[in-house]
Amino acid sequence: MNLEKKFLKAISDFNLISPDDNLLIAFSTGVDSSVLLHLILKFKNYLNIREVAVAYFNHSIRKQSDEEELFVKELSKKLEIKAFTKKEDLFSYAKKNKLSLEEAGRNLRYKFFTEILHKEGFNKVATAHHLSDLAETMVLWFLQGSKNGLKGFKPKEGNIIRPMIYITKDEIYEYAYENKIRFFEDITNEDETILRNKVRKSIIPLLKEINPSLENSLFNLSSFLNIDEVFFDNLVKEYKSLYKSKFLNLNELLHLDKAIIYRIIDKWLLENYSIKISYKQLFEVLKLLEKNKNWQFKLQKGFILKKEYDLLYIESNYDKSVSYEYKLYPNDEVHIKEANLIITSTIENFSNIDKLKYAKNKVCFEYISQMEEGFIVRNRRNGDKFVPFGRSSEKKLKDIFIDLKIPKLERDKVPLVLFQDKILWIAGFCRSAFYPIKESSKKIICFTLKEVKSANN
Amino acid sequence: MNLEKKFLKAISDFNLISPDDNLLIAFSTGVDSSVLLHLILKFKNYLNIREVAVAYFNHSIRKQSDEEELFVKELSKKLEIKAFTKKEDLFSYAKKNKLSLEEAGRNLRYKFFTEILHKEGFNKVATAHHLSDLAETMVLWFLQGSKNGLKGFKPKEGNIIRPMIYITKDEIYEYAYENKIRFFEDITNEDETILRNKVRKSIIPLLKEINPSLENSLFNLSSFLNIDEVFFDNLVKEYKSLYKSKFLNLNELLHLDKAIIYRIIDKWLLENYSIKISYKQLFEVLKLLEKNKNWQFKLQKGFILKKEYDLLYIESNYDKSVSYEYKLYPNDEVHIKEANLIITSTIENFSNIDKLKYAKNKVCFEYISQMEEGFIVRNRRNGDKFVPFGRSSEKKLKDIFIDLKIPKLERDKVPLVLFQDKILWIAGFCRSAFYPIKESSKKIICFTLKEVKSANN
Structure with a gap:
């Protein structure tokens, strides 16, 4: 199946585009989003898309960013579509909010896109995430043992759509050259000290020696993990009264299945105390819960998880008891x-x-x-x-x-x-x-x- | 934590051994099971184990197998424990039953162990599977996109226990040398044309460059995937009436969550038609089920999955209609x-x-x-x-x-x-x-x- 067919098949398989959509393309000037823009404009009428625009987020991280921003403006003029651009200092934002550069970039980009959706009347954001991106993401999370990350991303999440989900990076390059599509090469892609690049350059080729259709296999894995997780998300919502309370009632909790118990504990800690518990800690907590006595378990600096009688709660060094x-x-x-x-x-x-x-x-x-x-x-x-x-x-x-x-x-x-x-x-x-x-x-x-x-x- | 502590911790964490157990050790003469035997005998009294014996399965695959069998007999005499041995031609069995050598070996070994349990009054089999084995297994299944395989094996499955689940291969070698434990080296372990060896020799070291505690991370992943799967296994059993019928009733099936639907289809095909559907096929079938018309879908040679009206069934070339x-x-x-x-x-x-x-x-x-x-x-x-x-x-x-x-x-x-x-x-x-x-x-x-x-x- 050629790239264009895969693009259209993903749109049809996952109902990504409906007639009269106003589509904002997350555009980075790289090869992925340049091919995405090309495809969406090519099939705009066929798919009954009403309007297409591009959004370019200049995170001031590379010298070439300003040159790219100029390119976006010229390109959009030529293509007669709107272009929204924004410049922000990623380094300072990441430092200020104690985030990795990747997280910070994602946060700022999605904030920028959401603003445009609300203000400018667009209803969906198309991103250029493709099958090789999915495989890289899954390998990265797999080797960290993260069940939650392992499932990767979905073809459709809220108002974000990913019509290139069936297409590999190699196919994208090939298509770009065949169709003489102009794009900027991101030089940071070659830097193997960046984890994702190491996965792409060293690990994935080795895995493909064993399974040449690795990306497709991981796509299937992602699909089924996502189906399971959606199921659990819905199920766990039924126990809102449990995890919305500062004190987790063990009489009610321990009647449930372990698969629900660990998700409730995870959600309860996050929603009530903003604590992200690790899988390793969660596993220890599950073992402790089998014991019929009181215990305490150190979670992270300043926070202790305590079981007393039929309750689980957090004692924090920051919670100073006040006389009143x-x-x-x-x-x-x-x-x-x-x-x-x-x-x-x-x-x-x-x-x-x-x-x-x-x-x-x-x-x-x-x-x-x-x-x-x-x-x-x-x-x-x-x-x-x-x-x-x-x-x-x-x-x-x-x-x-x-x-x-x-x-x-x-x-x-x-x-x-x-x-x-x-x-x-x-x-x-x-x-x-x-x-x-x-x-x-x-x-x-x-x-x-x-x-x-x-x-x- | 040293190896012995990890061994005892696993036994305690997963209740692997109860007082008065009669323990059969799956013994291969390799380093893993030799260390296992050593540990179990060392802590036999501490753990209140009543009897310990070894079972050696000679699958006639290596020249050294007969020499190993002799070693087992002598060792057990010296240790004053019973030894059960059996010789079978793995190659012929695998060929006859169309199995991979690995599958065939597993089948024959477990059949042999089960026989001893029933006939000789042992109640548990201890295998030497360890943390590095778990990681290898998980990597192997991950790169094939198999959600089912990905979860690896459990510390306790039925009457099989795996007390070395917290211990890595490196720790086992080190312990064997320190304690002068005799073992045979399996020369096939070096052969990188065997997938598992390639994973061990090439892929895992690369993954560990990124996450040095890869094995522990994968152990956590395995634990949580297993918890989820046990939950689903129990849930799906409630729909026995659906998957125990040759015709799968879509009126009932399609009311359920996708996570249940795909498991029922999988189970239904396996139990009624002995068909193992792939994740790729299952994903296509889920997409077809969203369509409100009749369809057919080729599964494997001679079998077609058909949707007609409110039913799903298999049409087989082998099913010839008979007049009566x-x-x-x-x-x-x-x-x-x-x-x-x-x-x-x-x-x-x-x-x-x-x-x-x-x-x-x-x-x-x-x-x-x-x-x-x-x-x-x-x-x-x-x-x-x-x-x-x-x-x-x-x-x-x-x-x-x-x-x-x-x-x-x-x-x-x-x-x-x-x-x-x-x-x-x-x-x-x-x-x-x-x-x-x-x-x-x-x-x-x-x-x-x-x-x-x-x-x-």
Whole structure:
């Protein structure tokens, strides 16, 4: 099959182009994107494309970039299509954002393309990624053992399309020479200290000695890995309530299949703590989860993954526990910023108490006149004591926290409601024996605990 | 971590050995299995292993094999353990069964080990597969694009355990020299025309220039690919009813996710037709399934995959349609071997007819005395005509088959019940207008169609 047929077959196999598309071509002046531009213009009418334009991102990395930018402008004038260009300093951006040059380049390019899509009314970006690119990408990730990278890229991802996915680099060069297509040669392509070049120049030729149709075989591998991953992506979304919480509930997690468990842990760490866990660490964590005791596991500088009771959470050196103390008057409320909680106090009728007795987030006490002076809401202090409801002797608050299986990290957040140095309520957990409501009680005071929903939860 | 620690860690991480195991060691006299034997004997008491024995399979492929067999016998005498040996001609076996030497060797070895397990009371086989073996296997399958092979082998598969999974080949050699462990060198290991050797000698060193801990990275990749595949294996088993049938029901199949669809097709072809479909073919089939029309797809010599209406099936050149014809008397039955079906005829009471009217597998007609002479049950012939119930004119049977969406391959199997050259019933599909039951009917005759269950369905 010749190059043009492969180009059209990919468009048809993956529904890359629909009638009336406005297509922006990611144009680098290299041979790949020059051939892509040529092909798209050649088949523009056949494919019913409405408009074609090029976008050139000048990342100021090579001396020739400015010359190339000029070339893009002249070429587009000649071809009577729009050209969008942008110049940015890749080195500074990469340094500032602690990214590799490759990542930084990708970020900036896609940002630039997305801007044009939104502002200029284009609906798709065509990139010149081809079959040899796919093979290189897959080899690079394979030798790093990355299951996620290994699947390579897809012919269609969102509004990005890759119509050269069936075409090899050799075919692209050959086509360019046959059709006298002008392009710039990227001299950095020869530099074998760049990993990707080493893969292209040394490793792939060796692999092709064993399997001459390596690229096609890897394309198939990529297709099936992508199908599997799409399946898992959809499945894992069903467990949003699990991974959207700072504390990962092991009672629910450990009922699931390992294939779901490791994906939830990965997603949970990334979404809640911006931690990218490595496969090696993930594998260790899976092994630890089989153990029925508490443990901690160092993830990266300053972050420790902890299992306590039925919860998994991150303890960070940066999370410094803060002491807090607020005053709360009857019929008023207090917002505890440190714990994202609100406690309200209300003087209520006696008649309500029956249904309130066991509510976790609301408790009531007999109201006495001295309470007008208000209550203290604070977190724990060393030496705190507590008399649980139904008992007469005091216990160490610390022991009660242990009995309640409250993880250490949480303990500093739990609000305590005090009246005259006595802890009335461990908010959300249990009430004390003080000021019980009696038949003779005239007024009662109730405390209610509410969570403050934050926008990103 | 030194080699011994890695050995014990693998045993603990994957629960490879339980107290009182009777362990058979797959012993080849090479460095890997010699070190394995050494380690297992060294830690036999520590691990509470009850008995250790070696099994040596002499595949008569090298001149030195007989010398090795003798060595095994002497060594086991010295170590006071049992040795099981077996000699078989690998070349003839591979040729006869059309297998590669590697496959043939694996088959024969595992058959030999399984026999010993059953006969001699051993419960596990320990093999000397190590981390470098895993990496080689994965590279070999990766460059062939095989997702299934890519995942490599597991530390534990059924009753096979691989306690050297954390250890590299270099570490094994070093340990063997340090501990003065005797072993035979396999001279075929140097032959670079053998793929695996080329991978070991040329490709892996190059990959390690980029990632020095390649083997560990690939171990992680293998672990996660295996976790995913176990998940899919279990999931796909839920669709047994689909893939256990010669005809794959597309109405049910196409509701599923692509990740399940391709696995069901793969399993269906293998289990029903012993066809191993390639990833390339599978990818084409997935694309064809998106088309809403009938198609056929050549799989391999003599086998065509066909989509007709809502069914997928295999048409084989070897499947020759056979004409059949049987005589059926009232109150008797006929077994149609060609279609695995039984038709029974019974003279019944009028009162039953209401509920039978629409039953697919049972129809009734007015009984007249001439029917004593019996019916013909046969498959279709060219030119057959049929008068459907509720109509008065005849139609070509062929057109009715098309209307009923019966796949071509099935049409030759469908039994027709005839009386005096008239088709009364297209068994299992529809009845004719002849001999309808009337208020005045005195006796009725009913035909019932049953499938014969075969043992492997």
